[in-house]
Amino acid sequence: MIGILYFSSTGNSLYIAQKVQKRIGGQIKYIPNYKGNGSEFEKIILVTPIYSYGMPTFVYDIVPKLNKTTQLIVIQNYGGMAGGADYFMYQYAVEQGLNIKAVYAMKMPENFTTTFSVPKFYIEHTLKNADKRIDDIIDSICTFNYRLPQKCKTKVDTYFKNKSNWHLIGEDFSSTNACIKCKKCISICPANNIYFDNGKIAFSNKCVACLGCYHRCPQKAIVYKGRNKKDRYINPNVCEDHIGKDI
Ligand SMILES: Cc1cc2nc3c(=O)[nH]c(=O)nc-3n(C[C@H](O)[C@H](O)[C@H](O)COP(=O)(O)O)c2cc1C
Ligand code: SF4
Ligand code: SF4
Structure with missing residues (x-):
């Protein structure tokens, strides 16, 4: 059984996790509620948004706890600029001695929108393009044609500073x-x-x-900051009640 561990606040990562589950099966687990270390799974596929060119807190925290022999594949998604987040993720997993096989990064609609709104047509355009990218990533996983990110020079402590x-x-x-x-x-x-x-x-x-x-x-x-004019976003292709749940 494959374990699909995810973090998501507005549904983009859940959407990707569900597409993965639909094609290759597995159990979807919400990282903040997950108490295991992944050893019960034959493979872990971790789906996460990129935060400040790095990872959400819950992802930073779970990675060092994961079983060192279980194969780990990471699918990151971001709204505009990934920076070197994929390479950072890879480096972080290697430092923890994990059996990291692949890291993929892909674009989804932006949700860091407290100070601006993204036009609807652009959200729709992004979601449409995302489907093909998700399928390509799943093809790569299914054929064991794993991909690792290119080396990036950004210093690791920059990411940790963002987190703090x-x-x-x-x-x-x-x-x-x-x-x-x-x-x-x-x-x-x-x-x-x-x-x-x-x-x-x-x-x-x-x-x-x-x-x-x-x-x-x-x-x-x-x-x-007291402003109430910006649009809110929830991925329109997931059931909102499922965000934060195991499926
Ligand atoms: C705190 C925070 C930081 C973010 N930082 C980045 C970033 O550095 N680069 C980027 O392209 N998107 C960034 N985003 C946007 C998300 O990565 C993106 O919208 C993602 O698809 C959200 O996934 P979710 O719906 O599963 O939560 C950030 C979002 C949040 C909330
Ligand atoms: S208070 Fe912070 S951690 Fe809690 S839901 Fe809001 S943004 Fe997320
Ligand atoms: S209506 Fe009030 S209690 Fe309900 S989600 Fe919004 S802020 Fe929270």
Whole structure:
């Protein structure tokens, strides 16, 4: 059985994980809830967004815990610029002594959109092109024609510096009067960073900058730096309730 471990806040990585599952089978596991080390699987396919040319916190944290002999294949996705994230991922896995076989990077719609909106036509265009890229990646996996990323010169500590600043994003979130107190943001936050304070949604200091609360609040009641004009994004091809679940 293949293990498809994923992190996702707006569904792009889940979409890729589901396409992989449809073609080659396997169990989909949401990384923040996954307590294993992958040794129960014959192969691990890890699907993750790129954050600040690096990885989300939960991915940084799980990689060193993975079983060293199980084959690891990584599919990263990004909104605009991958930087050297694929090579960094490869290097990080090698440093941990993992059996890393391939790292792929592909473009999906951007979700780091707190300060701008992406036009709808461009989102649709990106999603359409993504399907072919996902199929190519799966073909490569199925034929064992694995691909490793090209060497990149960016220093590893740059990425770690980015990671250590993510909680600062959470300090700029607030909720507006549009909030209907449905508690959805509390339940979907992977870092347990959201709570009620005097009847109002509040944020602690453990934010991992996934932007899940921002995009998925049904009222657009969570705003960044007090601004409320930007569009929200959820991958239209996944069932939103499945984001953050094992399938
Ligand atoms: C904190 C954060 C940092 C990001 N950094 C990058 C980046 O460096 N380069 C990039 O192209 N996209 C970046 N993105 C965009 C995501 O990688 C992209 O939209 C991804 O498809 C989201 O996947 P998801 O829907 O599975 O969460 C970032 C998104 C977030 C939330
Ligand atoms: S998801 Fe939105 S509406 Fe629901 S409690 Fe959170 S901020 Fe309020
Ligand atoms: S507070 Fe929002 S952006 Fe921060 S980790 Fe939780 S859901 Fe993600």
